[in-house]
Amino acid sequence: MARNTTKNNEMRDARLKSIKKAALTLFASKGVAATKIQDIAKAADMSQGxxxxxxPSKEAIYLEMMHESxxxxxxxxxxxxxxxxxxSEKIKFGISGLLDIIADNEDFSQTSHLIMxxxxxxxxxxxxKSKINQKRDIPYREIEAILTQGQLDGTIYEGDAKELAILFWVTINGLSLVKATTLDYYVQPQAETLYRLFIKE
Structure with missing residues (x-):
């Protein structure tokens, strides 16, 4: 019985992963409004049923994906x-990690595009929409707190830490958007280039 339950759970998880993967690709390429459940079913190689x-709907798929991301x-x-x-080390670590994700994870770029x-x-x-937007604010506030600490210890440029936090995420999200929509032109910037936006030499 336990083995059957484990197999059923694994099959369910695999199906959910396939559904969300297919939906992400379609939502990113066609838009949520233009995507139909039958499109997702075909891409996931499943029946609509x-x-x-x-x-219950494509909107439910979208919302689950956004909340998980x-x-x-x-x-x-x-x-x-x-x-x-x-x-300053946290900012460097964050920038480097996010650039690696943008470079290696196509889903991240597509998801960032959809979240916006x-x-x-x-x-x-x-x-x-309000719940998603509230969650979107949290990374901005946390990066702002890190930048504020860096300003106190003299390693981060002076100025409005909120503005710097917005610059941090606009840069990351902008790179994700360019990666998702202009693959042929996109060139990944060096992490050191972005460090200089925030960290004093």
């Missing part, structure tokens, strides 16, 4: 903040 067994980003930023490093579109999606309930 099986898709509906797991999700934002929770991962929040967890990573919280871990970064808790590291026994100086503020959430506010414009009329099909989503306002309370759900």
């Amino acid at each position: 099986l898709i509906y067994h797991y999700y 934002l929770d991962k980003i929040i967890g990573a930023v919280m871990s970064l903040k808790a590291m026994p490093l100086s503020a 579109q959430t506010v414009f999606m009329d099909m989503l309930p306002e309370d759900e």
Whole structure:
């Protein structure tokens, strides 16, 4: 019985992963509004009925994907903040790690693109958009706190730490957007180039 339960859970997890992978590719290329459940079913090599067994709508797939992605980003930023490093070392570590993810993980670029579109999606309930937007604010606030500490110890440039936090994430999100939409032109910048935006020599 336990073996069957384990196999069933593994099959369920594999199906959910396939559904979300197919949906991400379609949402990023066609947009959420233009994507139909039948498109996702075809891309995932499943029946529409099986898709509906797991999700009541494409919006439900989208929302689950966005919450999972934002929770991962929040967890990573919280871990970064808790590291026994100086503020400037945390910023370097964060930039280097995010650049590696952008370079190696196509899903990250596509997901970043979709997260930024959430506010414009009329099909989503306002309370759900509000929840996503509240989560989107958390990484900005945590990076702001790290930058503020760096300003206190003299390693981060002076100025409004909130503005610097916005610059940090706009740079990362902008790179993700360019990577997701202009693959032929995209060139990954060196981490040291971004360090100089925040860290004093």
